[in-house]
Amino acid sequence: MTRHSNKTYWIGFCVVMAVLIVAPLVLPEFWRRFLTEILIWGLLAMSSDLLIGYTGMISFGHSAFFGLGMYGAAAALLMFSPPNMWLAILFGLAAAILVAMFVSYFSTRLRDIYFAITTLIFSQIFYVIIFTWTEVTGGENGLAFSRPRLSFPGLFSTPFTSTTLHWFVLAVVAGSYLILRRITQSPFGMVLQSIRENEFRTRAIGYPVERYKIVAVMLSGTFAGLAGVLYAIQNKFAAPDFVYFLVSGETVIFNVMGGIGTLVGPIVGAGFFLLLRELLSRMFGDQFPYLIPLGFIFITMIIFLPQGIMGFARRWLNR
Amino acid sequence: MDMLVHFFQSIPFDQIVIQSLNGIVTGMILALVASGLTLIFGIMDVVNFAHGELFMLGAYIGVLVLASTGSFWLALILASLVVAILGAALQIVTLRPLIGRDPLNTILATFGISLVLQNYALWQFGPVARKINEPITTHFNLFYLEYPWYRLVIAGLSAAIIGSFWLFLKYGKFGVWIRATTQDRVMAQAMGIPVPWVYTGVFAIGAGMAAASGVLFGPLVGVNHAMGLDWVLKAFIVVVVGGMGNLGGSIAAAILISLLESYASIWVNPSQAVIVSFVVLILTLLFRPTGLFVPTPK
Numbered sequence: 001m002t003r004h005s006n007k008t009y010w011i012g013f014c015v016v017m018a019v020l021i022v023a024p025l026v027l028p029e030f031w032r033r034f035l036t037e038i039l040i041w042g043l044l045a046m047s048s049d050l051l052i053g054y055t056g057m058i059s060f061g062h063s064a065f066f067g068l069g070m071y072g073a074a075a076a077l078l079m080f081s082p083p084n085m086w087l088a089i090l091f092g093l094a095a096a097i098l099v100a101m102f103v104s105y106f107s108t109r110l111r112d113i114y115f116a117i118t119t120l121i122f123s124q125i126f127y128v129i130i131f132t133w134t135e136v137t138g139g140e141n142g143l144a145f146s147r148p149r150l151s152f153p154g155l156f157s158t159p160f161t162s163t164t165l166h167w168f169v170l171a172v173v174a175g176s177y178l179i180l181r182r183i184t185q186s187p188f189g190m191v192l193q194s195i196r197e198n199e200f201r202t203r204a205i206g207y208p209v210e211r212y213k214i215v216a217v218m219l220s221g222t223f224a225g226l227a228g229v230l231y232a233i234q235n236k237f238a239a240p241d242f243v244y245f246l247v248s249g250e251t252v253i254f255n256v257m258g259g260i261g262t263l264v265g266p267i268v269g270a271g272f273f274l275l276l277r278e279l280l281s282r283m284f285g286d287q288f289p290y291l292i293p294l295g296f297i298f299i300t301m302i303i304f305l306p307q308g309i310m311g312f313a314r315r316w317l318n319r
Numbered sequence: 320m321d322m323l324v325h326f327f328q329s330i331p332f333d334q335i336v337i338q339s340l341n342g343i344v345t346g347m348i349l350a351l352v353a354s355g356l357t358l359i360f361g362i363m364d365v366v367n368f369a370h371g372e373l374f375m376l377g378a379y380i381g382v383l384v385l386a387s388t389g390s391f392w393l394a395l396i397l398a399s400l401v402v403a404i405l406g407a408a409l410q411i412v413t414l415r416p417l418i419g420r421d422p423l424n425t426i427l428a429t430f431g432i433s434l435v436l437q438n439y440a441l442w443q444f445g446p447v448a449r450k451i452n453e454p455i456t457t458h459f460n461l462f463y464l465e466y467p468w469y470r471l472v473i474a475g476l477s478a479a480i481i482g483s484f485w486l487f488l489k490y491g492k493f494g495v496w497i498r499a500t501t502q503d504r505v506m507a508q509a510m511g512i513p514v515p516w517v518y519t520g521v522f523a524i525g526a527g528m529a530a531a532s533g534v535l536f537g538p539l540v541g542v543n544h545a546m547g548l549d550w551v552l553k554a555f556i557v558v559v560v561g562g563m564g565n566l567g568g569s570i571a572a573a574i575l576i577s578l579l580e581s582y583a584s585i586w587v588n589p590s591q592a593v594i595v596s597f598v599v600l601i602l603t604l605l606f607r608p609t610g611l612f613v614p615t616p617k
Binding site for chain 1: 360366413416417420422423424426427428430431432434435437438439441442548552555556559563588590591593594597600601604605608
């Protein structure tokens, strides 16, 4: 990357950040929450981009990491009183990492399609466990809890408002983005990309491909768990629906719509998807099966625009 | 010694016989679903995420035909034909443009198709489950149970469909084309086999088989829009355990997994019995990632 394009990149980054920081001050309450939600789903999608876009493995099981992050946070918030935000994050991440360790150990033995199916089946295992283990997880009804306070030990502690919550989520998402970006540009990330391009050659050069893949899945799962914690804090409940396959599917849709292998793309894709959904349900009512038109758009994009919105924009800008 | 005697006495033999029968019946249907899936994979390198939805649509078309004509067997045939044509259309519109691209694209495309079909069914038919009446209502006595003959008929019919499909692959002209394409796509094309149409035909056959199993299975449980995912998951497990693209392996794995699940449901409730098939999958992945029923690779 040349110095010039690097500078343009950082200017763009600062402008987008500035817009997102100011946004909650201008937007009405509903859209403020909506924007926060886009950021959270975007973080989930971005975490899976590390696998889809950079390592060439499609995970259809990200709902497991997301959901376990949620339930981990729920456990911390219900066990300790007063509820502590940092403990929630810690528990959520620990749960997601544990699950990611388990899933990655088995699923990375397989490639391509087999990987996708195995991750899907693992997420279904956790769904069945959470759905049927009513005493601990609340079963179908899930768990409800109160929102923790925004606190920095020794500095201050204040209840979340929707604006501070937005800033907090934004900070976490932006931080995760920078970390993920650094990871993809590191030597480790380069190896992941070479696995995507040619796994056999990467192995032949002497890289322990399996180990790299396991670490990639675990990293991805950790960030997905973080997204789950944020979602739990925002919505004050955890439900088995979020461990269900549909969430994984939507994560993949966000990625493809926004553009895989760009990190920013998945957030754009999440925004695009959620906005379209909101628009459709406002135009045709709540019962409208929004996934039918969105599914058509998704299929059309795979055939005609496989690089997604961001990839398309990037090519168009470079022309 | 006493403990051993007690253990053997505590095994409920009658239940085991009943559950074996149940396991074989669901196993045969699962084999029918999975053989379509594994056929499509083996030939086209396409993992068909929409397979469960084709199963579900078949069941719904069965419900509609049954309601208007009253004939179960007509429903079975019409549902398979309609879904086979739908499958061919889907393949031509969405999968054919993707030939030669990364196979991951085709997973995503079929996933999109499954979303559309599933939500269409929900929108069209509503969330309430529909019922298909059994065409054969007689029972026979099995211990304390009245076991419906229909279940045995399902198993027999599934076996017949799979068997005739196997014969077709072995001796039919199109079947020979299919096998040739599986073995060497480029060479088959060079010999004048219209490979793109073989793809379309295979997808249609797989779709028709899924629809047939949907209609056959309809009477055992209700027909609803979400039934596809359960089946496609099980079929995926079967296909991985049996070895992808391996027809015989899939059938054996389907019966093995269904039997294990039936036995498990003697002791735990059926929604937890699903975990048994997950465990089989994990063990297979650990010790035999290429599939249980394929020869050890040298």
